[in-house]
Amino acid sequence: MECGVGIFTKSAAELERRREKFTKELDFVFADVVMAIIADFMLVWLPAPTVSLRPPLAPLAVNAGALSTFFYGCPDNAFQVTLAGSSYSLLQRIGAILRNGAKLFVVGTGASLIGTVSSNLRYQVLAGVIEQRILEPLLHQHKIILSALCFAVRTGNTFLGSLMWVDYAR
Numbered sequence: 001m002e003c004g005v006g007i008f009t010k011s012a013a014e015l016e017r018r019r020e021k022f023t024k025e026l027d028f029v030f031a032d033v034v035m036a037i038i039a040d041f042m043l044v045w046l047p048a049p050t051v052s053l054r055p056p057l058a059p060l061a062v063n064a065g066a067l068s069t070f071f072y073g074c075p076d077n078a079f080q081v082t083l084a085g086s087s088y089s090l091l092q093r094i095g096a097i098l099r100n101g102a103k104l105f106v107v108g109t110g111a112s113l114i115g116t117v118s119s120n121l122r123y124q125v126l127a128g129v130i131e132q133r134i135l136e137p138l139l140h141q142h143k144i145i146l147s148a149l150c151f152a153v154r155t156g157n158t159f160l161g162s163l164m165w166v167d168y169a170r
Helices: 002-021 026-045 057-061 066-072 090-112 120-139 143-169
Strands: none
Touching (some): 002 026, 002 143, 026 143, 066 090, 090 120
């Protein structure tokens, strides 16, 4: 879904910024949209999962160093709501930003070979603050409205990122 939104918003941002040059620069537009698809997939998949799929720490702890164990104990995103009976310290939340920032650095470096980068903090705020801390508590009884608002917020976020990229690339 995020990739579909990315195609639409990236194309709209290209049209908005390039205006009359859009058809003349169609090769650049196409390259930017393809890069956006690849980057959107990697940037949504890596830094901001909403459900942790990690196994318990015990199997990891035998072979892991202190740094690996620390990052393993960090939330999936810095603003993640904790499950009942657990909590994250400020240091762990900062660790989530650093760990996910490192993931995005690797993706961004790889994607820069193709030509695109996105913002770590923007995705972290979207998933952890806007969706989990604002929309979910207000609309947890109205899943359809919650889904629609999350879709709208993510679409706006992707459009904003696309506008920023087009401005940067020009």
